[in-house]
Amino acid sequence: xxxxxxxxxxxxxxxxxxxxxxxxxxxxxxxxxxxxxxxxxxxxxxxxxxxxxxxxxxxxxxxxxxxxxxxxxxxxxxxxxxxxxxxxxxxxxxxxxxxxxxxxxxxxxxxxxxxxxxxxxxxxxxxxxxxxxxxxxxxxxxxxxxxxxxxxxxxxxxxxxxxxxxxxxxxxxxxxxxxxxxxxxxxxxxxxxxxxxxxxxxxxxxxxxxxxxxxxxxxxxxxxxxxxxxxxxxxxxxxxxxxxxxxxxxxxxxxxxxxxxxxxxxxxxxxxxxxxxxxxxxxxxxxxxxxxxxxxxxxxx
Amino acid sequence: xxxxxxxxxxxxxxxxxxxxxxxxxxxxxxxxxxxxxxxxxxxxxxxxxxxxxxxxxxxxxxxxxxxxxxxxxxxxxxxxxxxxxxxxxxxxxxxxxxxxxxxxxxxxxxxxxxxxxxxxxxxxxxxxxxxxxxxxxxxxxxxxx
Numbered sequence: 547x548x549x550x551x552x553x554x555x556x557x558x559x560x561x562x563x564x565x566x567x568x569x570x571x572x573x574x575x576x577x578x579x580x581x582x583x584x585x586x587x588x589x590x591x592x593x594x595x596x597x598x599x600x601x602x603x604x605x606x607x608x609x610x611x612x613x614x615x616x617x618x619x620x621x622x623x624x625x626x627x628x629x630x631x632x633x634x635x636x637x638x639x640x641x642x643x644x645x646x647x648x649x650x651x652x653x654x655x656x657x658x659x660x661x662x663x664x665x666x667x668x669x670x671x672x673x674x675x676x677x678x679x680x681x682x683x684x685x686x687x688x689x690x691x692x693x694x695x696x697x698x699x700x701x702x703x704x705x706x707x708x709x710x711x712x713x714x715x716x717x718x719x720x721x722x723x724x725x726x727x728x729x730x731x732x733x734x735x736x737x738x739x740x741x742x743x744x745x746x747x748x749x750x751x752x753x754x755x756x757x758x759x760x761x762x763x764x765x766x767x768x769x770x771x772x773x774x775x776x777x778x779x780x781x782x783x784x785x786x787x788x789x790x791x792x793x794x795x796x797x798x799x800x801x802x803x804x805x806x807x808x809x810x811x812x813x814x815x816x817x818x819x820x821x822x823x824x825x826x827x828x829x830x831x832x833x834x835x836x837x838x839x840x841x842x843x844x845x846x847x
Numbered sequence: 848x849x850x851x852x853x854x855x856x857x858x859x860x861x862x863x864x865x866x867x868x869x870x871x872x873x874x875x876x877x878x879x880x881x882x883x884x885x886x887x888x889x890x891x892x893x894x895x896x897x898x899x900x901x902x903x904x905x906x907x908x909x910x911x912x913x914x915x916x917x918x919x920x921x922x923x924x925x926x927x928x929x930x931x932x933x934x935x936x937x938x939x940x941x942x943x944x945x946x947x948x949x950x951x952x953x954x955x956x957x958x959x960x961x962x963x964x965x966x967x968x969x970x971x972x973x974x975x976x977x978x979x980x981x982x983x984x985x986x987x988x989x990x991x992x
Contacts, residue, residue: 645884
C-alpha cells in the first residue's frame with residue numbers, strides 16, 4: 547500500500563487510481579496517506595475545490611468538458627470527481643460521465659486532466675466524506691484544482707457540494723416559471739450560476755429571472771452567466787470568471803450546516819463501536835440518544 | 848457486503864451499435880456492480896487509459912463492425928504494455944466462431960454473442976474474479992466455454 551502511494555506521488559496514474567479505490571474501500575485512510583507525503587502545502591488564496599451541480603440533462607458534463615479544456619490549455623492540472631447515484635436496491639451504478647468528455651482523450655491536454663467516476667455506494671457509508679478525502683489526496687499530489695460533479699438531487703449530493711470551497715449551479719433554459727421551489731435549497735448555496743444551452747429559447751429569460759430573484763435577497767448576488775456547451779459560446783469567459791470566483795458569503799450558515807451533518811455522519815459511520823451499538827439498539831439495551839452521546843464522548847477519550 | 852466490482856464497458860473502433868453494450872452494462876449494474884461506459888468509437892489507447900484512471904477490474908469490449916480481430920488484440924497488448932496485467936477482459940458482439948480461438952490466445956477470457964443470457968455473463972464475472980491468474984497479462988490459459 548505504501549509503495550502504491552509513493553508511486554502515485556511520483557506521478558504514476560495507475561497508482562493514483564488504485565489509491566483512490568483504497569480510500570473508497572476503506573483499506574487505507576487519508577491520515578495515513580498524508581503522513582507518508584511529508585509537509586502539507588500551504589493553502590493558496592484561490593479556491594481549490596469546486597462543486598458543479600444541477601438537474602440531470604442541463605449539460606453539466608458537456609459544460610465541464612469545455613471548462614476543463616480551457617483550464618488544461620492554460621497549464622492547470624485539474625481533476626474531476628464525477629459522482630453518480632448507486633441503485634439503492636442493488637448497489638450497482640451506471641457511470642456515464644465519460645461519454646461526453648473529449649478532453650480526457652486529447653493527445654496533449656489529457657496529461658493535465660484526471661477523471662474519476664464515483665458511485666454513491668449508499669450501503670457502505672457516506673459519499674461526502676469519501677469525496678472530501680479524495681479531494682485532499684489529489685491536492686496533496688499537486689493537482690491544482692479539484693472539480694466535484696454531482697446531480698443536484700438528493701441529500702447526499704447537496705452535502706457533497708457543500709464539501710467544496712465553491713459551488714457552481716448549472717441550469718438550463720425555461721426551467722419552470724421562476725418559482726423554482728424544489729431547487730431553492732441548491733440555488734441558495736450557489737457561488738455562481740451558469741445557464742447552459744443558451745442557444746435554446748428561454749435561456750436569457752431564465753437568467754434574468756435568476757438575477758431578479760437573487761436581487762431580492764440580501765448580500766452580493768452570485769454571478770449568473772450564459773453558455774452553450776454545445777457551440778462553445780461563453781465557455782472562455784465562464785472559465786476565467788470561475789477561476790477567480792470568491793465565496794458568495796450568502797450561504798455560509800447553510801453550507802456549514804451541511805458540513806456539520808456530514809462530519810457527524812462520519813463520526814457515526816467510522817466509529818469502531820458502530821456494530822456493537824447497532825446490536826444493542828436492536829436488542830433494546832441502548833436508545834438512539836445513548837448512542838449519539840456515546841459517540842460524542844469517544845472523541846474526547 | 849463485498850465492494851462492488853468496477854467494470855469498463857467499451858466500444859472500440861468505428862461502430863455505432865451499442866444496444867448490446869448497454870444491455871450488458873445494465874445487467875452488471877443490476878447485479879450490484881459499478882459500470883463505466885465509454886461511449887462510442889473509442890481508440891485502444893483511450894480505452895486503456897479509461898481502465899487505468901477508473902481502476903477497473905474488468906473490461907468488456909463490444910464490436911459489431913467486423914474489426915474485432917484487429918481491435919481486441921490491440922487493446923489487450925496495450926493493457927499489458929501499460930502494466931494493467933490483472934485486468935480481466937471479455938468480449939461480445941458479432942464474433943464468428945472461427946475468430947474466437949485467436950482472441951482467447953490474446954487472453955480474452957470470454958466471448959458472448961447475441962442471445963447470451965445476461966446471467967451467464969454474471970456467472971463469468973463471479974468465476975473469473977475469484978481466480979487470481981485470469982488477468983490479461985497473467986499465466987492462465989483458461990477461458991469461459
